[in-house]
Amino acid sequence: MNGTAVLHSIIDGVLTGSVYALMATGLTLIFGVMNIINVAQGIFVILGAYLSYALSVHLGIDLFVGLAITIPTLFVVGIVVERVFLSRIKGPERVVMSILVTYAISLVIEGVLNIVFSANYVELHAWYVNRSVRVFGIYLPYIYLLGFALAVVLLGALYIMLYRTRFGASVRASLSDQTSAALVGINVRRVSTVCFGLGVAVTAAGGMIYGATNAFNASSSYDLISRLLVIIVLGGMGSIGGALVAGIMMITIEDLVSVVWGPVWSNLAFFLILVAVLSLRPQGLFGKPSVRVA
Amino acid sequence: MTGKRRLFHAFGVVSITLASLATITTSSGASGSGTIAKGQPVLIGASLSLSGDFSGDGDAFQQGYKLWAADQNKKGGLLGHKVDLKIISDASSPTQVVTNYQALISTFHVNLTFGPFSSLLTLPAATAVNRYGYAMVEGAGGAPSIFNAGLHNVFDAALPVANGLVPFAKWLAALPASRRPKTIAYATSTDPFTEPQIPVAEKIIKAAGIKTVYYKTFPAEPSDYTTIADAVAATNAQVVILGSVDVPTVSAFMQAFEQAHYNPKAFIATAGPDQGKTFLSAVGSGNSNGVMVPNAWYGGSSNPESKTMVAEFIKKYGGTPSEVNADVAEAYAVGQVITAAVKATGGFNNAKIITYLHSGVTIQSVLGAVKFNSLGENNQPTAYTFQWQGSKFVEVNPATDPSATKILFPKPAWKN
Structure with a gap:
């Protein structure tokens, strides 16, 4: 182990973690506004990856250019899913029912993807995927740099939308207290639908980067959703900033431990830290201490 | 409280049902007489x-x-x-x-x-x-x-599986000193399929004077392979043995190696490269060149039964x-x-x-x-090493085998 290796692992962690943060942001936004745990978020990421794959392989569209198609497509998919399935879930069992419904949605999408693309692994290819630039003796892969930039841009856009627009004010009011938001005239239902659409739309970007850095098939969603849930629990359910910090923290800790003590300890070390954090702050790093009610 | 009570009731019902089912299935003697009407x-x-x-x-x-x-x-x-x-x-x-x-x-x-x-x-x-x-x-x-x-x-x-890497290890050890690599790195996932293979190979390779510069295990599903692969690349080992169970693991290491401008002289993975089209579509056909995998079978086998099966498979799936x-x-x-x-x-x-x-x-x-021994192992098959050479998957080891193709060594540069 040397200083360069440690620095390299931290850079790797920040670059990769930002993409996980992007995927987790959608999940936490949906939970924050709708009180819904969207376990289909993993399969939406994979759906985004497959859409990029189809555009790239069949139409020769560049992965990043293709986002102009895949992001709006997944936004619409999110809107449809929310309107058709999730808006019907009401009452005190809403959170539990949302897990079951989104799990069912996940299984259906997985089945369809398996039929359309088979269970064979694929990976997204472009000239910049396997290339890198050398900076102070460290090779930084273009795809991770581009993924980081994409995450910064999209998270920045999300931030501006939330804090600089009228709609963002409605979202924040809904995040804070749905009943009060409704009382001051906010159409919470519409806000929820759009937020679900946005939460799913960001998976198109996350899915593209994931698919360019990992061989994947429809079943890859299981690994993803478990990690995304851990990120939003650590960051604080419903906290967008928390998802960002926790995403980067998770991968950076794992990468750092991998270099310092060995890869076999990486997951264990992270989960020990997770348990320690949750013992001190059960609501997560940036979550609200109050218990949410439907 | 009502919710909790309902939960306990549900658990009770499920437990009793499972216990009853277990009793029924145990007493039914499921293996039966072996006759079918x-x-x-x-x-x-x-x-x-x-x-x-x-x-x-x-x-x-x-x-x-x-x-x-x-x-x-x-x-x-x-x-x-x-x-x-x-x-x-x-x-x-x-x-x-x-x-x-x-x-x-x-x-x-x-x-x-x-x-x-x-x-x-x-x-x-x-x-x-x-x-x-x-x-x-x-x-x-x-x-x-x-x-x-x-x-x-x-x-x-x-x-x-334990002896899967033996032909590769023996080939490496038998290389003339001038061509024999000096250093080797081992990275393996924690899996009963991969882990037993590495020590067997390492013993042979070590005895040939090839120095182990990296030997680490990693969890089966890490969030990020990059750091592990970068650590291997940083050693600049001339040979890499990867204990993998699937295509994504091999693909992730190959991508990280290329990004780090690191191309070992020989690269073998315990599983993944043997998965034909799946492997090629993940890593890109240009990058598969020179990658090796141990196994006892390949699509080009001259075994008549295998030839028939391969022909049928291609007819059905292309x-x-x-x-x-x-x-x-x-x-x-x-x-x-x-x-x-x-x-x-x-x-x-x-x-x-x-x-x-x-x-x-x-x-x-x-x-x-x-042919099975008393433990149920098939003690008949010979372990071979296979290698991707262009778009062909060929047998390269043991070199004494008549159907063996000359090994591509050193491995060509990454092409993607």
Whole structure:
């Protein structure tokens, strides 16, 4: 182990973690506004990856250019899913029912993807995927740099939308207290639908980067959703900033431990830290201490 | 409180139901007499990973099982009984696979069982099946932990994994000193399939004076492979042995190596490159050149039974012999072993089948000769090293084998 290796692992962690943060942001936004745990978020990421794959392989569209198609497509998919399935879930069992419904949605999408693309692994290819630039003796892969930039841009856009627009004010009011938001005239239902659409739309970007850095098939969603849930629990359910910090923290800790003590300890070390954090702050790093009610 | 009480009630009902089911299935003596009424099909059950981490392999295994069943039915089935397969998915879960085999035997009343995919699932599956007195012939559970578990019912038609890397290690050790690499790195996932292979190879390689500069294990599903691969690349080892169970692991290492401008002289992975088209589509055909994998079978095998199966497979699914996944052949061989056992014992009695398979008989299959030792290992197959050379998947080791192609060494540069 040397200083360069440690620095390299931290850079790797920040670059990769930002993409996980992007995927987790959608999940936490949906939970924050709708009180819904969207376990289909993993399969939406994979759906985004497959859409990029189809555009790239069949139409020769560049992965990043293709986002102009895949992001709006997944936004619409999110809107449809929310309107058709999730808006019907009401009452005190809403959170539990949302897990079951989104799990069912996940299984259906997985089945369809398996039929359309088979269970064979694929990976997204472009000239910049396997290339890198050398900076102070460290090779930084273009795809991770581009993924980081994409995450910064999209998270920045999300931030501006939330804090600089009228709609963002409605979202924040809904995040804070749905009943009060409704009382001051906010159409919470519409806000929820759009937020679900946005939460799913960001998976198109996350899915593209994931698919360019990992061989994947429809079943890859299981690994993803478990990690995304851990990120939003650590960051604080419903906290967008928390998802960002926790995403980067998770991968950076794992990468750092991998270099310092060995890869076999990486997951264990992270989960020990997770348990320690949750013992001190059960609501997560940036979550609200109050218990949410439907 | 009401919610909690309801939860306890639910748990109570589920527990009683499960206990009752366990009693019923235990007392039913599921292995049965081994006779099937005339005109009735023989039902063969298998749990396969049709989703989850091993879904690529599970899918290929399903193709192999189905191909064998179709071929057998064309020949009139097993002892005149049509072969029906009952395949259920275990989602790559070592706990679900147990539930599945219990259901296959006690609920679906299958006559015979075929194994699941991977050593990780085969051990719990074989243990569960053993309780019912069923034989488990399988093609993807070659880890020593399975044969050392004291089970009498498990038979692995494929190559026992422990010696898989031996031909590669011997080839490396036998290279003239001027060509022999000086350093080697080992990175392996924590898996019963991968871990036993590395120490066997390392012993041979170390004795040849090749220095180990990296030897680490990593969790089966890390969030990020980059750091591990970067650490390997930082050693600049001339050879890399990767203990992998699937394509994504190999693909992630290859991508990180290329990004780090690191190209070892030889690169071998325990599994992944043997998965034909799946491997090529993940890593890109240009980058597969020179990558090696140990196995006992490949699509270009000159074994007549294998040739027939490969031709049938291509007719049904397309592709080339190089693109046929080795899992397909391993699954097909399972069916061939059962065919021989059923014919020899004259029925479907699992106890007789187990005795027959332990009798030292040699059975011909697409994998070559199959003969089980007392532990259920197939001690017949020779371990080979295969290598991607352009778009062809060829045998390169042992070099003394007449069908061996000259090894591509050093490995060509990455091309993507």
